[in-house]
Amino acid sequence: MSGPEHQPSQALTKPSFSELQASALVESVFGLKVTKIQPLPSYDDQNFHVQVPRATEMSGGPLEYVLKVNNTESSKNSDLVEVQSHIMMFLKAEGFPTATVHPTKGGSLTSLMSIDSGSETNSYLVRLFTYLPGRPIAQVPITPKLLYEVGRLAAQMDRSLEKFRHPKISSLHRGDFIWNLRNVPVLEKYIYALGQSKNREMVEWVLKCFKDEIMTKLSHFRECINHGDLNGYNILVEASPEASGDPAYRVSGVLDFEDMSQGYYVFEVAITIMYMMIESKDSLAAGGHVLAGFESVIPLTAEERGALFLLVSSRFSQSLVMAAYTSQLYPENKEYLMITAKTGWKHLQTLLSMGQKAVEDIWFETAKAYTAAPS
Numbered sequence: 001m002s003g004p005e006h007q008p009s010q011a012l013t014k015p016s017f018s019e020l021q022a023s024a025l026v027e028s029v030f031g032l033k034v035t036k037i038q039p040l041p042s043y044d045d046q047n048f049h050v051q052v053p054r055a056t057e058m059s060g061g062p063l064e065y066v067l068k069v070n071n072t073e074s075s076k077n078s079d080l081v082e083v084q085s086h087i088m089m090f091l092k093a094e095g096f097p098t099a100t101v102h103p104t105k106g107g108s109l110t111s112l113m114s115i116d117s118g119s120e121t122n123s124y125l126v127r128l129f130t131y132l133p134g135r136p137i138a139q140v141p142i143t144p145k146l147l148y149e150v151g152r153l154a155a156q157m158d159r160s161l162e163k164f165r166h167p168k169i170s171s172l173h174r175g176d177f178i179w180n181l182r183n184v185p186v187l188e189k190y191i192y193a194l195g196q197s198k199n200r201e202m203v204e205w206v207l208k209c210f211k212d213e214i215m216t217k218l219s220h221f222r223e224c225i226n227h228g229d230l231n232g233y234n235i236l237v238e239a240s241p242e243a244s245g246d247p248a249y250r251v252s253g254v255l256d257f258e259d260m261s262q263g264y265y266v267f268e269v270a271i272t273i274m275y276m277m278i279e280s281k282d283s284l285a286a287g288g289h290v291l292a293g294f295e296s297v298i299p300l301t302a303e304e305r306g307a308l309f310l311l312v313s314s315r316f317s318q319s320l321v322m323a324a325y326t327s328q329l330y331p332e333n334k335e336y337l338m339i340t341a342k343t344g345w346k347h348l349q350t351l352l353s354m355g356q357k358a359v360e361d362i363w364f365e366t367a368k369a370y371t372a373a374p375s
Contacts, residue, residue, distance in 0.1 A: 013071060013122050014046065015069040015070075015071065015124050016046070017069060019038070022037055022048045022050075022067055022069075025067070025113065026050055029104050029105065029113070029126060029128075030103075030105060030128050031105045032050075033053065035051050035052060035053055037050050037067075040066065045069060045070050045074065047066055047068050047069075048066065048067040049064065049065075050064065050066065050128070051063070052065065064131035065102060065128050065130060065131050066131050067126070068129060069124045069126050070124055070126075071124070072122050072123065072124065074258070075112065075124050075125040076123075077171065080171040080174070081110055083168050083169060083172060084258065085110065085127065087161065087164060087166075087225070087257060087260060088100065088101060089101060090161075090164050091157060091254075094160045096160070097236075097253045097254055098132075098253070099255070101129060102128040102129070109127065110125050110126065110127050112124070112125055112126075113126050132236055132253035132255065133236070133238070133253070134236030135237055135249075136232055137235040137251075138231075138232030138233055138279050141249075142279050142281070142286070144285075146237070146248075146250070146251075147276055147290050147293065148289050148370070149293060150235060150251065150272060150276060151269065151273075151291060151292065152293035152294065152296055152297055153254070154230055154290075154294055155265070155268070155293070155294040155295075155296070156297050157254070158225065158265055158268050159224075159298060161224065172260060172262045173262050177261055178322065179229070179261070179318065181263065181267045181270065181315060184207065184210045184214075184314045185210065187203065187317060187321045190321050191203060191207075191321055193324040193328055194321065199345055202349065205352070206310070206313045206314055206348075206352075209310055209313075210314050213310060214310055214311065214314070218264070220301075220303045221265070221266050221267075221303070222301070222304070223262065223264055226262070226264070226267050226268045228260055228267070228268070228271060229258070229259040230254070231278075233255075235251060235253070235254060235255075236252050236253030237249040238250065238252040264304075266300060266304040266307055269294040269308070270307075270311035270314075271315050272294070273286070273287040273308075273363075274315040274316055274319075276289075277347055278347065284350070284359065285366050287312065287359075287362070288364070289366060289367075291308075291367040292370040292371075295367060296370070305360075305364070308363070309359055316344055316347060316348040316351070317348065319341075320341055320348065323341045
């Protein structure tokens with residue numbers, strides 16, 4: 001599921017299926033009899049945890065799925081949703097811990113459901129994913145080893161997606177999609193939500209630097225397909241016993257491919273660093289551990305490394321501005337929407353007050369320690 005700041009910036013209709021309606025939908029569209037169903041946290045889409053009985057010849061407990069009903073805006077872009085679904089299945093076949101998509105009775109990956117609510121008819125794209133067990137990484141103690149693994153996984157996914165082919169892949173070029181780091185200047189439309197404040201001054205400084213120093217360098221960055229949202233709730237982990245007996249965790253699942261777009265390797269690592277900083281006690285060092293993991297697969301060029309500080313600061317700015325903006329649209333959900341902002345402003349202020357060189361010294365020295373260590 002998306003983090004709390006990943007909220008719609010346009011008018012849309014969120015699905016509002018009851019559990020009974022969702023059960024009937026699973027049976028009519030996917031041909032599965034539901035034995036248990038319960039809603040999962042979501043904001044602009046609707047998700048349900050679904051259990052169905054196994055075939056009589058199979059042993060074990062019920063099979064588990066996630067029913068996803070996209071909002072009206074996402075449902076209009078069926079090409080993009082189709083590509084996202086195929087990417088999940090491609091990555092699963094490549095050995096990554098992603099869900100697979102259960103086909104409809106007709107063999108499709110999605111189904112468009114039109115619902116007449118009386119005053120209007122809304123259409124929603126419906127998919128059924130295999131359920132991934134595990135706990136969000138946001139709910140467990142974060143270790144350097146786990147941060148390294150997350151960084152490495154991010155790079156491995158981007159590298160594998162170099163081989164992905166699909167006739168509708170161009171749908172990943174998403175124009176002014178707010179969550180692509182290329183589109184940081186779009187924040188100027190929403191920055192008024194910060195009022196006249198120190199926070200706004202910080203973001204305005206980041207925006208100016210981005211336009212001056214990043215926009216001119218984009219052609220020098222290496223392109224790839226980005227997951228674009230490896231936050232603390234989209235990475236699942238499970239316990240992995242250490243030889244020392246101490247509890248440790250390893251990544252067991254990657255969720256939410258809704259923010260995928262065409263981007264750059266350096267975007268992926270910057271976004272991942274930003275989210276792992278939020279989850280870590282030693283937030284500055286966290287960036288170095290993630291970077292080390294990423295560069296163990298895809299070493300960054302000098303220009304990409306030089307952009308990292310501003311890109312991480314820019315992702316904080318995106319999340320914080322959009323959280324402020326959407327909390328004004330939906331004041332009843334302000335507490336939920338502002339979860340990232342509780343610590344995010346502090347992290348951004350720390351980055352900017354320390355400055356690029358001091359922060360880079362921490363990140364790069366931390367990452368360098370991995371290459372210097374014996375294998």
